[in-house]
Amino acid sequence: MLGMSIAKRLGLSIVFVSLSLVAPNAQAWDGHESIVSALQPELNHLGFPVSGYEAVLRHVGDPDNGMDANLDDSWDPLDERKWMGGTKGPTSAGFRHMYFGGWQIAHPIATFQIPIKAIGQAPERVAENATHAKHLLKAALNAESRADGFKKLGWSFHYAQDLAQPFHSVQVLTPRMIPWKELLAWPPKRGFGNLVREATRTVSNYHWAYEGYVRHRLRMADSGVLQKCLAQSKVYANLELEDVHSPKELAYAVSRASVRLGPKLGGAVIEFFGKDLMSPDYDLPNGKGHLDYSALATRADVKEHRAKLEEVTCAALANAAQATLWLAKWALR
Numbered sequence: 588m589l590g591m592s593i594a595k596r597l598g599l600s601i602v603f604v605s606l607s608l609v610a611p612n613a614q615a616w617d618g619h620e621s622i623v624s625a626l627q628p629e630l631n632h633l634g635f636p637v638s639g640y641e642a643v644l645r646h647v648g649d650p651d652n653g654m655d656a657n658l659d660d661s662w663d664p665l666d667e668r669k670w671m672g673g674t675k676g677p678t679s680a681g682f683r684h685m686y687f688g689g690w691q692i693a694h695p696i697a698t699f700q701i702p703i704k705a706i707g708q709a710p711e712r713v714a715e716n717a718t719h720a721k722h723l724l725k726a727a728l729n730a731e732s733r734a735d736g737f738k739k740l741g742w743s744f745h746y747a748q749d750l751a752q753p754f755h756s757v758q759v760l761t762p763r764m765i766p767w768k769e770l771l772a773w774p775p776k777r778g779f780g781n782l783v784r785e786a787t788r789t790v791s792n793y794h795w796a797y798e799g800y801v802r803h804r805l806r807m808a809d810s811g812v813l814q815k816c817l818a819q820s821k822v823y824a825n826l827e828l829e830d831v832h833s834p835k836e837l838a839y840a841v842s843r844a845s846v847r848l849g850p851k852l853g854g855a856v857i858e859f860f861g862k863d864l865m866s867p868d869y870d871l872p873n874g875k876g877h878l879d880y881s882a883l884a885t886r887a888d889v890k891e892h893r894a895k896l897e898e899v900t901c902a903a904l905a906n907a908a909q910a911t912l913w914l915a916k917w918a919l920r
């Protein structure tokens with residue numbers, strides 16, 4: 588690609604550094620409750636008391652409500668926030684809700700990221716909360732500590748479900764989301780600055796549009812396709828659980844499964860939402876532009892693209908469900 592080679596000459600890295608500063612939002616599925624409620628029969632089957640299920644449902648969304656934002660520097664000893672949303676505001680929570688597993692030479696495009704080492708605390712958040720939950724539920728000192736155990740378990744579900752959303756496990760799903768034409772400006776330095784700003788905006792637009800659409804779809808009365816992926820998650824997941832023996836290993840396995848879905852989701856997202864989201868009329872995280880999700884969910888002219896998007900989303904949601912059930916089983920064991 589011409590754009591790519593120009594970018595390489597200019598130093599592609601700066602694009603992605605700046606991209607990662609602003610692009611992430613910490614909402615992931617924006618519908619963690621939908622995932623948990625679809626799993627109610629299976630959680631009941633695992634021995635969840637009604638109060639435990641209700642506590643998990645009530646708290647699974649907590650981590651997106653500010654508790655991970657604007658943290659003191661001591662919580663970020665590796666200084667990862669500079670790559671993953673900055674240290675202030677809602678995006679400063681991102682480093683605890685994502686994990687980019689590092690650049691792999693065998694998959695140079697699918698895993699391209701800056702820095703090339705693994706970054707993000709989501710696996711630690713899964714492990715710490717699940718372990719804490721297991722201790723509390725085992726000790727069962729009193730109703731209060733049991734309730735706290737289910738709350739922590741709900742939090743561990745949250746971070747694992749986030750990792751099942753490929754935008755949270757891959758920094759740039761496809762180079763097609765980058766508006767390379769910005770590089771044609773003169774002088775090159777100006778073109779480069781434009782590219783950085785515009786790439787941040789376009790990737791964020793696709794991220795927001797995707798999450799908004801999935802949320803809308805899950806809430807529709809006829810959400811059969813995606814509900815089925817949650818209810819029969821074992822059939823649709825691409826998560827490999829054979830070698831998973833701990834919550835942290837689970838988190839890494841979920842992230843790897845997301846990386847495998849990344850390129851397909853990246854292509855599907857662009858085709859479904861179209862190139863419009865690259866236009867200056869859209870800056871969804873900042874309230875500019877509007878998407879009609881109801882129309883997108885039913886329009887005949889995007890039927891094929893919708894099917895492709897929903898197929899890969901099916902696998903991602905199924906991974907989220909499988910990870911949730913694995914953690915529930917582990918914590919109650």
Ligand SMILES: [Zn+2]
Pocket residue numbers: 613614615650651684745749
């Ligand atoms: Zn989150």
